[in-house]
Amino acid sequence: MRVGSKTLNGxxxxxxxxxxxxxxxxxxxxxxxxxxxxxxxxxxGWQSWSWAKVALDYNTGDVKAIEVEGDPWSGLFLxxxxxxxxxxxxxxxxxxxxxxxxxxxxxxxxxxxxxxxxNFQIVLKAKTWNKVEVPLADxxxxxxxxxxxxxxxxxxxxxPYFVTKIGFE
Numbered sequence: 285m286r287v288g289s290k291t292l293n294g295x296x297x298x299x300x301x302x303x304x305x306x307x308x309x310x311x312x313x314x315x316x317x318x319x320x321x322x323x324x325x326x327x328x329g330w331q332s333w334s335w336a337k338v339a340l341d342y343n344t345g346d347v348k349a350i351e352v353e354g355d356p357w358s359g360l361f362l363x364x365x366x367x368x369x370x371x372x373x374x375x376x377x378x379x380x381x382x383x384x385x386x387x388x389x390x391x392x393x394x395x396x397x398x399x400x401x402x403n404f405q406i407v408l409k410a411k412t413w414n415k416v417e418v419p420l421a422d423x424x425x426x427x428x429x430x431x432x433x434x435x436x437x438x439x440x441x442x443x444p445y446f447v448t449k450i451g452f453e
Contacts, residue, residue, distance in 0.1 A: 321450040349448035359436035372452040385410025393425035400424035
């Protein structure tokens with residue numbers, strides 16, 4: 285089959301346009317509902333009600349982050365007036381274990397004046413930023429009213445770790 289150069293150029297242009305429009309990252313991101321909690325600082329309506337040692341604007345050199353250090357069972361508690369999580373499926377954040385790493389951190393949602401019982405935990409890596417996606421169903425916060433989130437240490441005192449880019453998606 286012979287194809288003229290005008291026809292071939294038209295087919296190539298149409299194919300390129302189709303490839304560029306399918307699965308474009310920007311359009312996929314535009315459709316995701318997000319609620320930012322911390323991005324270079326606490327976002328509107330969010331407050332630190334923490335019972336750990338917290339610095340809300342620690343400059344890591346790469347990004348501003350929250351520095352957290354604490355005694356046994358202390359925590360970073362980011363509070364907000366009650367809001368429904370309907371439309372969100374996960375809590376997303378970046379976390380770094382600092383110089384030593386190894387800290388165990390429990391992630392909990394807070395509702396009706398107390399932490400929702402869950403066993404979701406992560407162990408932090410030293411000197412490494414890791415993206416963490418916590419399904420809201422795993423922390424008992426799917427489709428319910430919550431008042432915040434808690435990053436809580438375990439039974440041992442823990443050295444500083446850093447968390448940033450926190451939000452609901």
